[in-house]
Amino acid sequence: MNIKALEDITSLKELVDMISILADKKDVHTQAQLFSENATSETFVGDTAILKLKGRKEMEEAFRDFLKDFDTVYHLNGQQTVTINGDNATGTSYCLVTLIGTENGKKMKTTIGVIYHDDFVRENNRWLIARRIGNFDWQEKREVNHIDY
Numbered sequence: 001m002n003i004k005a006l007e008d009i010t011s012l013k014e015l016v017d018m019i020s021i022l023a024d025k026k027d028v029h030t031q032a033q034l035f036s037e038n039a040t041s042e043t044f045v046g047d048t049a050i051l052k053l054k055g056r057k058e059m060e061e062a063f064r065d066f067l068k069d070f071d072t073v074y075h076l077n078g079q080q081t082v083t084i085n086g087d088n089a090t091g092t093s094y095c096l097v098t099l100i101g102t103e104n105g106k107k108m109k110t111t112i113g114v115i116y117h118d119d120f121v122r123e124n125n126r127w128l129i130a131r132r133i134g135n136f137d138w139q140e141k142r143e144v145n146h147i148d149y
Contacts, residue, residue, distance in 0.1 A: 005084060008127070012082050012120060015127050016093050020075035028063040032056040036121055036128045043134045050136075072100035087122035100144060107144040113137045 015034060022031035035041070035056055043051040053059050067073055075097050082091035097112040119131035 008084050009082055011127050012089060012091060013080055016080060017077055020077055020095065023063065023067065024073045024075055026067050026073065028060050028067065031063060032060040034128060035059060036123060036130045039130050041132045043136065045136045070099045070101040074098040089120040091118045091120065108141060109144045110139060110141045112139045
């Protein structure tokens with residue numbers, strides 16, 4: 001493996017991580033800019049598509065609407081594999097998403113195991129996501145206990 005390939009692998013990992021960090025900060029405008037102009041994003045639970053988006057504007061609106069009800073958003077990215085072919089790449093990454101919000105007066109924590117399948121494109125010397133398929137593999141929801149410090 002040459003230095004250029006290692007640089008690309010690192011850049012793709014940083015891209016996926018930055019998308020998660022921006023979601024945690026609820027900075028959906030900046031997050032949407034990490035997708036190509038006409039990128040698509042589809043979310044599945046099992047074999048059922050629950051969300052299909054096209055373009056940065058749709059993504060920004062949908063991401064903002066989804067995150068608005070949560071006080072805490074936390075993505076923990078794990079393993080990632082990528083295959084690079086010139087200015088295009090494909091990748092699979094695993095993410096543990098934690099969402100904390102209030103439902104019916106109770107603080108609730110939702111944890112979701114997600115597998116992302118991404119198509120990347122290099123535009124103007126930077127990697128962007130051109131297509132993302134998110135498979136919500138499992139989900140757990142429970143009440144969060146109050147902790148006194």
